[in-house]
Amino acid sequence: MAHDDESDASLMGRAAGGDPAAFDVLVRRWKNRVFRLALRFFRRPEDAEDVVQEVFLKLYRTSATYRSEAPFEHFLLKIATNACVDRLRDRRRRREEVLSSITSDSAAWLDRALGGAALQAQQAEAARALAAELLATLRPMDRTVLVLMDLEGLTSREAAAATGSTRAAVKVRAMRARRALRRLAQRLPQGGRP
């Protein structure tokens, strides 16, 4: 491919000028990274893929606003983060509603999973589903910041750039999310016995 060795910034410039081949290279280069990030928030691959499509549509439409002085990954990550947060807002669950719907079996499996015990595939899947339900009760932006910092390994400065906020705000959000998670984990019925 003619554009394969080009920098992201140069490809963005070409895409903004109406070169679809340049945009195709960007999509090929970054689609997996964005998809894996989306899977952190949406368990169904179809949902994650929907988000990735939205991200690249937005990237294409705003390609003319990209300034090459900023790292491309930050620009893309910001679009991806916004897309994820928007969708998480639509799907946010109420904590009490989730906690009251937990079955003793799934609580027991999640408790064992959190304790590091080995589970059968079906039980592990139920535990993961319940964990995802519990995470859906967190504030979307707080959850996003926590995932970026604790799972994606971003620094507070990078997370701030990705979410369009300040470092101080990012640290507060991460702290708040960790505290909410601790409370959730404490309120889980221990060993399946509420």
Add this chain to the structure above:
Amino acid sequence: MTCREFKVEMHGSRKSDWSLELLRHLESCPACAAESRAALLLRLGSGGDEGAVPRAGFEERLRARLAYGPAPSRGHAWNGGFELLVRPALAVAATLTLLCAGFYVQTTPERAGDLASLVENDTVFASLLTGDPWEILDASQGAPAATEEP
């Protein structure tokens, strides 16, 4: 092991890779045990399959949506236009305004005359300009000869 060391090691590894020292600390420290459960809950509920890729045909589907969507916005071009044309035009306009103001002041002698006559004839104004308030008193005292001996 301190709680701080525990947190650093915990966030960087999976539970199956934790050292014996880490596990011992976990048993003896309820705060770190709660922290560890919260971190594991986040990891468990956040999927994160390292090898996951979008389904086949992803790019074709995206291309189809791009074909019917709006073209890239020209925001950057407008910004470039602002930098290239509008900003210099504003600078030229500001310079012209200053020049016109200066020219106006230079070509209005009657105003300068008014100011000169005001300084000459108005004692209060003159005292304010010179910064000498006693000039007002001197002028008022000099007018009548009330203080002179009869």
